[in-house]
Amino acid sequence: MxxxxxxxxxxxxxxxxxxxxxxxxxxxxxxxxxxxxxxxxxxxxxxxxxxxxxxxxxxxxxxxxxxxxxxxxxDMRINYYDRKVHTKDTLVQDNALVADPNDESKSIWVRVPNGGDWSGFHTYPAANRMTKLHTVAGYSYSPGYSESPVQYARDWSRTYMQFILTNSEATSEQINENIASQGVDINISLTGGWWNGSSVRDIPSMQVSGLHTYSSLFVRLVNVVSDGVTEPGDKQPQNIIQFGGSCNFAIDRVVNYPRIPV
Structure with missing residues (x-):
């Protein structure tokens, strides 16, 4: 086709x-x-x-x-202190420092002496806010280290300091009750070292209900088994007044930051 x-x-x-x-x-x-x-x-x-x-x-x-x-x-609220050196011996003499009846390895809480100058001693810090302790010195040692012929045979304790910022009128019992009820880690303020140097460390700031809000710095002494004890066994911290050596400290200031929660 x-x-x-x-x-x-x-x-x-x-x-x-x-x-x-x-x-x-x-x-x-x-x-x-x-x-x-x-x-x-x-x-x-x-x-x-x-x-x-x-x-x-x-x-x-x-x-x-x-x-x-x-x-x-x-924004800071500052407690001023006198930089005076305080020791276990002077605290016992000046403030009737005694062992806590519920735990003799710790002392009762006492206000840090202010040397008679009330300027800046009482303040209104914010509770449960970041608070810094500025120390000039903080000495802790183990007297058992020098024992002869056997170290730590009699005294195996070492004394440290603990600090808290709280109501000036608070008793030691009220402070301990507040620490327990609020679950506060008081060990963050454990202070002291053989080098006796200046430091800045955290401490708790609390308010006891029903008391005037004027606040001051409190201290207590705490014995622990010395880290120099090579065989601690069942050794327990000893009586705070009789053992652990005369620690010492000096405070420059306490700074409370009311806008910084912890």
Whole structure:
């Protein structure tokens, strides 16, 4: 079966038609690409705006955090002390320091003497807030180390100091009850070392309900089994007054930060 050959005019017409379809398709593709590029540009612009906003917000929060940190550390309530050296012996003489009737390895709590100068002695610290004790000195040693001919044969205790900032009118029993009821870790304020150097350490700040909020620094002495005892066995800390040596300390100041909870 034969077919009739197309004329030149027919071929030209078909070519024009095909070319028109190609142009239309190309225009549609171009329009699609342009639209997609526009959408991408819009998305990128929106994303950049969001990034800029997030960066600005972060910068603002960081600046505020820095400001809040600065304010929290700048707001201080300070108890001043006289830097006078206090020892186990002077505390016994001046404040009737005695062993705690419930645990003779610890003393009762007594107010740190202020040398007669009441300036800055009573303050209104915030309870349960970060409180720093600044010491000039804090000496603790084991007298049993020097025993002869056998070390620690008689005295195997070492005396440390513990401090707390609380109501000036509080009794030792009230302080102990408050420590127990609030679950306070009093060991964070364990102070003393053979090097007798200055230090800064955390101490608790508490308020006893029903007492005037005037507050002072209290101290108690605590005996532990000396770390020099190589075979402690069943040795227990001994009576705080009779054993452990005459530790000593001197206080520069106590700084309470009312905006920093602990």
């Amino acid at each position: 034969s077919t009739q050959a197309k004329t030149l005019e027919q071929l030209i017409t078909e070519l024009h038609s095909t070319n028109g379809e190609l142009i239309t398709a190309n225009n549609e593709l171009t329009s699609t690409v342009v639209n997609k590029m526009g959408a991408i540009d819009t998305a990128l612009a929106n994303a950049q705006t969001e990034v800029n906003t997030a960066v600005t917000t972060a910068d603002s929060r960081i600046s505020q955090a820095i400001l809040d940190l600065a304010k929290s550390h700048a």
